[in-house]
Amino acid sequence: MSDAPRSPALSRLAIVGGGPAGLFAAQIARAAGAEVDLFDAKGSVGRKFLIAGKGGLNLTHSEPRPAFDARYGARADAVGRWLDGFDAQALRDWAAARGVPTFVGSSGRVFPQDLKAAPLLRGWVRQLREDGVRFHVQHRWTGWDADGHLTFETPHGPHVQAADATVLALGGGSWPELGSDGAWQPLLAARGVDVAPLAPANCGFDIGWSAHLAQRHAGAPLKPVVLHWRDADGAPHALQGECVLTATGIEGSAIYAISGALRDAIARDGSTVLELDLAPGRDAARLQRDLARPRGRRSVGEHLRRATGLDAAKTALLFERLDRAALDDPARVAGAIKRLPLTLRAPRPLAEAISSAGGVRFEALDDALMLHASPGTFVAGEMIDWEAPTGGYLLTACFASGMRAAQGALAWMRRAG
Numbered sequence: 001m002s003d004a005p006r007s008p009a010l011s012r013l014a015i016v017g018g019g020p021a022g023l024f025a026a027q028i029a030r031a032a033g034a035e036v037d038l039f040d041a042k043g044s045v046g047r048k049f050l051i052a053g054k055g056g057l058n059l060t061h062s063e064p065r066p067a068f069d070a071r072y073g074a075r076a077d078a079v080g081r082w083l084d085g086f087d088a089q090a091l092r093d094w095a096a097a098r099g100v101p102t103f104v105g106s107s108g109r110v111f112p113q114d115l116k117a118a119p120l121l122r123g124w125v126r127q128l129r130e131d132g133v134r135f136h137v138q139h140r141w142t143g144w145d146a147d148g149h150l151t152f153e154t155p156h157g158p159h160v161q162a163a164d165a166t167v168l169a170l171g172g173g174s175w176p177e178l179g180s181d182g183a184w185q186p187l188l189a190a191r192g193v194d195v196a197p198l199a200p201a202n203c204g205f206d207i208g209w210s211a212h213l214a215q216r217h218a219g220a221p222l223k224p225v226v227l228h229w230r231d232a233d234g235a236p237h238a239l240q241g242e243c244v245l246t247a248t249g250i251e252g253s254a255i256y257a258i259s260g261a262l263r264d265a266i267a268r269d270g271s272t273v274l275e276l277d278l279a280p281g282r283d284a285a286r287l288q289r290d291l292a293r294p295r296g297r298r299s300v301g302e303h304l305r306r307a308t309g310l311d312a313a314k315t316a317l318l319f320e321r322l323d324r325a326a327l328d329d330p331a332r333v334a335g336a337i338k339r340l341p342l343t344l345r346a347p348r349p350l351a352e353a354i355s356s357a358g359g360v361r362f363e364a365l366d367d368a369l370m371l372h373a374s375p376g377t378f379v380a381g382e383m384i385d386w387e388a389p390t391g392g393y394l395l396t397a398c399f400a401s402g403m404r405a406a407q408g409a410l411a412w413m414r415r416a417g
Contacts, residue, residue, distance in 0.1 A: 011164030018045025021381030022169035024402035053117025082400035172356030172382035173198035200353035204251025220313035226277035291330035368408025
């Protein structure tokens with residue numbers, strides 16, 4: 001957008017937070033002619049973006065709309081309006097315009113051709129600097145002074161920044177070491193902003209394994225499995241995918257996809273039961289027949305593995321949940337293989353989660369993402385109370401919300417001017 005014609009200079013826009021939402025807001029606002037100052041508490045911007053790209057940057061997803069929108073659950077309609085302005089294809093086009101072509105992987109996820117985040121981020125920040133965006137790193141936002149100006153702590157002492165509009169894009173509460181520490185919550189609450197408590201999303205869960213399973217099988221994948229659970233209304237749901245045993249419980253892509261429902265069930269009831277089908281390709285009757293064959297001198301574990309085709313980790317789960325009498329009963333073992341109940345006791349801590357739920361409630365914002373309680377202040381990204389599974393949905397919505405907040409701030413400054 002650096003070549004777009006600019007209108008006569010607008011007033012000054014301050015953006016607090018240098019993640020994708022803040023950087024994209026800066027790009028949109030500067031392309032429209034605004035004077036833009038971007039502040040970040042860390043020594044460089046885009047740190048979480050870089051971490052997200054360590055295993056291959058999952059930029060977005062190829063799933064068509066409206067199925068794409070449905071990934072945002074209860075906030076599908078609201079986030080869908082953001083995506084009307086900037087959707088998955090627009091994000092791919094944006095990357096291509098920066099010399100970063102993308103491809104669709106076998107899962108439908110979209111990646112840069114080189115799979116890397118760093119070249120894209122470096123080129124983006126360089127272009128923003130060349131376009132005139134002023135970067136201020138090591139500036140930790142501390143709120144507003146008595147005159148309504150933004151205040152910051154810096155290595156050189158306090159800094160006060162006047163601005164005609166502000167976009168806050170400070171992230172949620174996951175990965176606090178990268179800057180998303182949720183420290184903004186009391187600052188907004190003090191101004192009367194309705195903020196939902198931050199909670200882990202795309203996270204693992206604690207179960208409480210025996211020492212044997214934790215020591216021998218932590219890190220072992222479970223694939224494929226089918227997850228069975230019930231929603232708040234008692235309706236059954238199922239999802240096939242992959243997950244991983246951890247020292248304390250379970251995590252992985254399939255778990256992340258339903259983590260919001262599991263987390264909310266635990267918050268409501270104190271715990272929740274997740275059932276695993278460990279052998280999606282075999283029915284219970286076949287398993288029972290195979291298990292009923294004489295095992296001869298083979299151990300129970302070896303017989304289980306040979307009769308069912310289960311690997312060591314899945315077999316260990318059966319030993320974890322069944323007593324000796326049950327292990328000698330082919331019908332009970334077959335039933336457990338098809339529906340092994342696991343009691344999830346707690347989500348893993350927010351600091352370990354991939355993303356967070358909670359944040360500024362939509363009711364506290366107008367359609368342009370401006371705070372009702374603080375006119376001229378706009379919010380973008382994970383600060384807002386929405387969540388989505390991994391797969392590119394998180395990043396896409398962050399970009400889209402950054403655009404919407406920037407456009408709202410531009411319109412506000414034009415009216416004020």
